Amino acid sequence: MSSAKLQTFGAGMAARKVIPQSLDYTDGAREIAHIHHRAQLIYSTSGVVRIMTPDSLWIVTPAHALLIGSQVEHELSMLGDVSLRTLYIDPAALAVPEPRCRPIVAGELLRAALLGLCAASADVAGSRRAALLEPLLLDLLDTATRADEVTRLPLPxxxxxxxxxxxxxxxxxxxxxxxxxxxxxxxxxxxxxxxxxxxxxxxxxxxxxxxxxxxxxxxxxxxxxxxxxxxxxxxxxxxxxxxxxxxxxxxxxxxxxxxxx
Known part of the structure; x- marks a missing residue:
């Protein structure tokens, strides 16, 4: 992989420990190789996401999620129509910052908290809900079960x-x-x-x-x-x-x- 682009979120988002985003893709859509200063959690409520990093090809289904470490180059390919729910996380907010990639089980509580945070509106009620969900999500990520059954193919x-x-x-x-x-x-x-x-x-x-x-x-x-x-x-x-x-x-x-x- 080469010519990766750095994706940033602007000064207005810099103070937030967790930035949620909801994205919908059609079958075959791609995100070209890029990196973030933040860690990123990738989760899809439908469809399959194929994630390529410098040393691995990951296949992530709705039963699991992938936590990608800060500064880890990655590109995404969608198989089927994909409803992506993703978090961009300040590495310092994680108890143990993820240096590479960690597949995790997307348990019911983790899914509910993630979907709730992504759906929270920008008004006062939504901001209050987000303030409650963020520390819960960070705790769930720190204690999440590693999903060793997630397909990972090593890349030379x-x-x-x-x-x-x-x-x-x-x-x-x-x-x-x-x-x-x-x-x-x-x-x-x-x-x-x-x-x-x-x-x-x-x-x-x-x-x-x-x-x-x-x-x-x-x-x-x-x-x-x-x-x-x-x-x-x-x-x-x-x-x-x-x-x-x-x-x-x-x-x-x-x-x-x-x-x-």
């Missing part, structure tokens, strides 16, 4: 590997072999394979399968049919896709949907 930093990964994220159905990718970026297959393992902890094949699983779960969550997903991911048919999905996740696509929150 080496320029050639980053090019390969960015290309596959943009077109997950690409079936070029490691040897073909190595030739495309001007390196040997052995070199690319070694760097993939050292930077991500995964082989090239494992990384691509995990990417496809992440894409598949996202598309299932926003209502895409398994047959359409199979085609988008480059599988011969829905049955082949279902076999891959079950091998990688332990459940069928239908069982995944039944278990989703």
């Amino acid at each position: 930093t080496e320029e050639r590997l980053r090019h390969i990964c960015s290309s596959l994220i943009a077109q997950a159905a690409n079936n070029e072999t490691l040897e073909q990718w190595a030739e495309n970026v001007g390196a040997s297959a052995r070199t690319i394979a070694r760097h993939f393992r050292s930077e991500t902890g995964l082989s090239f094949g494992e990384w691509r399968e995990q990417l496809r699983m992440a894409q598949a779960k996202s598309w299932l969550a926003v209502g895409h049919a398994p047959a359409d997903i199979a085609r988008e991911l480059g599988y011969a048919d829905a049955r082949t896709f279902a076999v891959m999905f079950r091998r990688a996740s332990g459940v069928t696509p239908q069982q995944f949907l039944e278990r989703a929150p």
Whole structure:
């Protein structure tokens, strides 16, 4: 990621520990790479948000939220129509400032407080409500359960590997072999394979399968049919896709949907 823009909020907002914002996006919308001086909580009441940071690709559903540390570069992509509720938080207001990214469980109280703060009006009653909700939200964030089940795919930093990964994220159905990718970026297959393992902890094949699983779960969550997903991911048919999905996740696509929150 490069050429990130710094987003600020003006002097009028500087005194606030927590700045809430409500944003609605259509399927496929993007926020280009940027950074904030504040930490940011990302939560969607509907749709799926794909968040790319320098070292990770995160897939966040309405069951969870992601707390992004101050100065952490990130870009957002929307899968399905997304109703985003986000907080920009003074890092000093957190008991332990988040240095990177922390996925958290969006429990009922956290969701209610977040939605209430985002909905608070600017009048006297709304300001009074916000003053009550802000310390509650900060306490809930400090004690929130880490959501280790949130999909996180490690991203390499080496320029050639980053090019390969960015290309596959943009077109997950690409079936070029490691040897073909190595030739495309001007390196040997052995070199690319070694760097993939050292930077991500995964082989090239494992990384691509995990990417496809992440894409598949996202598309299932926003209502895409398994047959359409199979085609988008480059599988011969829905049955082949279902076999891959079950091998990688332990459940069928239908069982995944039944278990989703």
